[in-house]
Amino acid sequence: MRPDGRERGLVAALFVSGFATFSQLFDAQAVLPSLTRDLEITSATAALAVSATTTGIAVSVLAWAWLSDRIGRTAVMRISLIATTVSALAAPLAPTLELLIAMRGLTGIALGGIQAVAMALLVEVLPRHRVPAAAAVYITGNTVGGVTGRLIAGPVSELLHWRIGLLVVAALGVVACVLFFALLPRGLEERVSRPASFRSALGHVGHHLSRWRTASIYLQGFLIMGSFTAVYNYLGFHLTREPFSVPAALASLFFLVYLVGTVSARVAGELASRVPPWLVVLCGGACVAVSALPMLSASIGVLLVGITLLTIGTFMAHPMSSTLSGLEADRGRAQSTALYQLSWLTGAAGWGWFGGVLYDRYGWAGVVGLSTTLALAAGGIAASRAWATRMGLSGEGIRA
Numbered sequence: 001m002r003p004d005g006r007e008r009g010l011v012a013a014l015f016v017s018g019f020a021t022f023s024q025l026f027d028a029q030a031v032l033p034s035l036t037r038d039l040e041i042t043s044a045t046a047a048l049a050v051s052a053t054t055t056g057i058a059v060s061v062l063a064w065a066w067l068s069d070r071i072g073r074t075a076v077m078r079i080s081l082i083a084t085t086v087s088a089l090a091a092p093l094a095p096t097l098e099l100l101i102a103m104r105g106l107t108g109i110a111l112g113g114i115q116a117v118a119m120a121l122l123v124e125v126l127p128r129h130r131v132p133a134a135a136a137v138y139i140t141g142n143t144v145g146g147v148t149g150r151l152i153a154g155p156v157s158e159l160l161h162w163r164i165g166l167l168v169v170a171a172l173g174v175v176a177c178v179l180f181f182a183l184l185p186r187g188l189e190e191r192v193s194r195p196a197s198f199r200s201a202l203g204h205v206g207h208h209l210s211r212w213r214t215a216s217i218y219l220q221g222f223l224i225m226g227s228f229t230a231v232y233n234y235l236g237f238h239l240t241r242e243p244f245s246v247p248a249a250l251a252s253l254f255f256l257v258y259l260v261g262t263v264s265a266r267v268a269g270e271l272a273s274r275v276p277p278w279l280v281v282l283c284g285g286a287c288v289a290v291s292a293l294p295m296l297s298a299s300i301g302v303l304l305v306g307i308t309l310l311t312i313g314t315f316m317a318h319p320m321s322s323t324l325s326g327l328e329a330d331r332g333r334a335q336s337t338a339l340y341q342l343s344w345l346t347g348a349a350g351w352g353w354f355g356g357v358l359y360d361r362y363g364w365a366g367v368v369g370l371s372t373t374l375a376l377a378a379g380g381i382a383a384s385r386a387w388a389t390r391m392g393l394s395g396e397g398i399r400a
Contacts, residue, residue, distance in 0.1 A: 006185040007125075007126065007134075009183050009184065009185045010121075010122075010125065010126075010184065010185055011134050011137050011138070012183045013179075013180050013183040013184040013185075014118055014121070014122065014134075014137070014138040014141065015137050015138060015140065015141035016141060016176050016179045016180045016183060017077060017081065017114045017118060017138075017141065017176070017180050018114075018118070018138050018139065018140070018141025018142040018144075018145060019141045019142070019144055019145035019148070019176050020081060020084065020114070020145060020172075020173050020176035020177060020180070021084075021111050021114050021115060021142065021145060022141075022142040022143070022145035022146040022149065023145035023146065023148050023149030023169055023172060023173060023176070024053075024084065024088045024107060024111065024145075024149060024169060024170065024173050025050075025053050025054065025057070025108070025111060025146070025149075026050065026146045026149055026150060026232070027149035027150060027152070027153040027165070027166060027169040028049040028050045028053065028104065028153070028166065029050055029150055029232055029233055029236070029255075030149070030150040030151070030153045030154030030157065030165070030236065030252050030255065031049075031153050031154065031157040031162040031165050031166065032046045032047060032049070032050070032233070032236055032237070033236050033237060033240055033248050033251075034157040034158060034161075034162040034165075034248065035049060035157075035162050036237075038161075038162060039097055041097065042356070042360055043234060043237055043356045043359055043360060044353060044356030044357050044359070044360055045097075045356075046356075047233050047234075047352060047353055047355075047356045048101050048353065049100060049101060049104050050104075050229075050233060050349075050352060051348075051349040051350075051352055051353045052101045052102070052104040052105040052108065052349075053104045053105065053107055053108035053111070054108060054229075054345045054346075054348045054349040054352070055105060055108060055345070055346075055349040056104070056105040056106060056107065056108020056109040056110075056111070056112065057108040057109070057111050057112040057115050057341065057345045058108075058112075058341070058342045058345035058346045058349060059109070059112075059342075060108070060109040060112030060113075060116075061112045061115055061116040061338040061339075061341045061342050061345070062116070062201075062205065062335065062338050062339070062342065063112075064076055064080065064112050064113040064115075064116035064117065064338065065116045065117060065120070065201070065334040065335050065337070065338035066198060066201040066334075066335075067113075068113075068116065068117045068120070068334055069201065069334055073117040073120060073121040073124075073334070074121065074184060076113045076116070076117050077113055077114055077117060077118070077121075077180070077184075078180075078181065078184075079113060080110055080111065080112065080113025080114050081113075081114065081176075081177045081180055081181075082177065083109075083110035083113075084107060084110040084111050084114075084173060084177070085170075085173055085174050085177045086110075087103060087106045087107040087110050088107050088110075088166075088169075088170040088173050089167070089170045089171075089174070090103055091103035091104050091106075091107055091166065091170070092162075092163040092164075092166035092167045092170065093163070112341075115338075115341040115345070116334070116337070116338040116341060117334060117337070117338075118138060118337075119135060119138070119322055119323065119325065119326050119337040119340075120326055120333050120334040120336075120337045120338075122134050122135055122138065122326070123323075123326035123327060123333060123337075124333065128327070129273065131323060131326070131327065132268075132269040132270075132272040132273060132277075132320070132323055133266075133269045133270070133273075135269060135319055135322065135323045136265045136266045136268065136269030136270075136319055137266075139261075139265040139315065139318070139319035139322070140261075140262045140265055140266065143258060143259065143261040143262045143265065143315065144259070144262060145176075146255075146258055146261075147255050147256060147258035147259050148169075148172070149169045149172075150252060150255035150258070151252055151253070151255055151256070152165065152168055152169055152172070153165035153166055153168070153169050153252075154236070154248070154249065154251070154252025154255070155249040155252050156168055157248075158247075158248045158249040158252075159249060200332075201332070201335055203332075204331060204332025204335040204336070205332070205335050205339065207331065207332065208329065208332065208335060208336045208339055209339070213328055214325065214328055214329060214336055214339070216381050216384075216385055217321050217324050217325050217328060217340060218325070218339050218340055218342075218343035219343065219378075219381055220281060220317065220321045220378050220381055220382060221318065221321050221322070221325075221340050221341075221343045221344030221347065222343040222344060222346060222347035223347060223374045223375070223377050223378035223381070224284070224285060224288065224314060224317045224318060224321070224344075224347075224374070224375065224378045225314070225318060225344040225345075225347050225348045226344075226347030226348060226350065226351030226352070226374050227288055227310075227314070227351070227370070227371040227372075227374035227375045227378070228288070228310065228311075228314040228318075228348075228371075229347070229348035229349075229351060229352040229355075230351050230352055230354070230355030230367055230370050230371050230374075231295070231307070231310055231355075231367060231368070231371050232255075232258075233352045233355055233356065234355055234356065234359045234364070234367050235251075235254060235255075235307065236248070236251050236252070236254075237359065238364045238367075239251040239254060239300075243298050244300055244303075246300075254304070254307070257304065257307050257308050257311055258311060260308055260311050260312055260315075261311050261312070261314065261315030262315075263312075264284075264311070264312040264313075264315040264316050265315045265316070265319045267316070268280050268284065268315070268316040268317075268319055268320050269319065269320075269323075272320055272323070276386060276389045276390070277320050277323070277324055277327075278324075278382055278385040278386040278388075278389050279386045279389075280316055280317075280320045281316070281317045281320050281321055281324075281382040281385075281386075282379065282382040282383055282386045283313075283316060284312075284313040284314065284315070284316030284317030284318075284320070284382075285313060285317050285375055285378045285379035285382050286313065286379060287309050287310070287312050287313025287316065288309070288310055288313035288314060288317070288371070288375035288378075288379075289313075289372060289375040289376055289379055290309060291306045291307070291308075291309035291310040291313065291371075291375075292306070292368050292369075292371065292372040292375075293306070294306030294309065295307065295310070295364075295368050295371075296364070296365060296368055310371070313375075317378070317382070318344065321340065321344075322337070322340055322341075322344075325337050325339065325340035347374075351370065351374060354370065355367045355370055355371075358370055
């Protein structure tokens, strides 16, 4: 495919799909304080509304990847967005907390189709040298969707009700679904559809997990996105309590910092064409690690600096790791990109929930400590891979 209208249409459609995914994935983060008050539950329990969605995506991505080998990547994405639209509109109407969490989980399962195959589609359709920049646009859609979902759901939940906040974001998802269908070029399915048996797909999964070259990428996502989600899950609680006491509706504006991720993702994509990708990942991890000290400050301005560093670093490391999961796969690319999605989503769900346990017991310092520990572990992996690349070694420790 040449860099023509079809390619631009594909990239625009993936931007919209990323917007739809992340707006409906993380909108619940902004309503957690309201949810906690309304249902009289702990912050860790409220965070299950976020973790249920990320877990739903995580448990479904491999199945979606296998299905995309049979019916095509774009066909899976269409089915995924339609199912997401229905479940996201139904979730806020759930009468009990248990049913709300279950419906959020179903929304995650539906969203899994987008997450499972979007990067594989880019790698398979575009020339290799244009993949990082196109992937950065897709991640930018994730970022814009994430901040939009939070900015809408948060204030609406405080002014009206958290259910209405989630419904408004779900309505935006309907618009995104329509745009995706309009923008996506026709005739891509046959180029990427490769019928494969379930046994063959499982073989690809085992192969990727047994290679440090790909397994290290999955660990990177598990750690760095766990670090990021733990902080953002409980940032609203921290801002609305002492020493800041920011009104909940205004606290949602802090999520505007998320927009710097759009810039850092684009910068990371450009850097990757000039320096080894793992060096970009390492720089991102270093930014996350150094964000700890300013995030512990009692000054809201210094805290903002810390959150900004965390966001910049995450959106340097995460998009590049996601891209590498496709580029480093020597076979079963859909399974490799799905494994990366499974890894980061599992990290976001698990560490995001555990951050609430630490927050309830140790306060904000416990969350920052967890985030820093995860970032340092991710940095160690990135440093080892950057060194191996510099020495001309493969991920298995032999000459490439």
